[in-house]
Amino acid sequence: MHLSLSETSVQGTSAQTDRMSSQMTQTPTGHGEFAEYLHSFKLKDSQCCTCDRAKNQDVMHGFEDCVIFARDRVVVEIGMGTRISRRNFLETS
Numbered sequence: 001m002h003l004s005l006s007e008t009s010v011q012g013t014s015a016q017t018d019r020m021s022s023q024m025t026q027t028p029t030g031h032g033e034f035a036e037y038l039h040s041f042k043l044k045d046s047q048c049c050t051c052d053r054a055k056n057q058d059v060m061h062g063f064e065d066c067v068i069f070a071r072d073r074v075v076v077e078i079g080m081g082t083r084i085s086r087r088n089f090l091e092t093s
């Protein structure tokens, strides 16, 4: 699944946009260092997240509820001025 941020969910200034890391731009497309993505290329044994073996570590898990990414999520949410949630994304495929 590929996701893109809806236009209404990104209202940062150009200075905020300049600070976006390559990881932040890769993540919405599902191309990050998430276990699910690495597992699809047989680069990781499991697609489960280490925070909860019952959950797949995919993009939305990282964005919405993974405790491992909690600090990064808060930093991004403060920068964007909004909470990250599934409804802020459009499915593109």
Ligand SMILES: [Zn+2]
Pocket (backbone or CB within 6 Å): 049, 050, 051, 052, 055, 057, 061, 065, 066, 067, 068
């Ligand atoms: Zn997790």
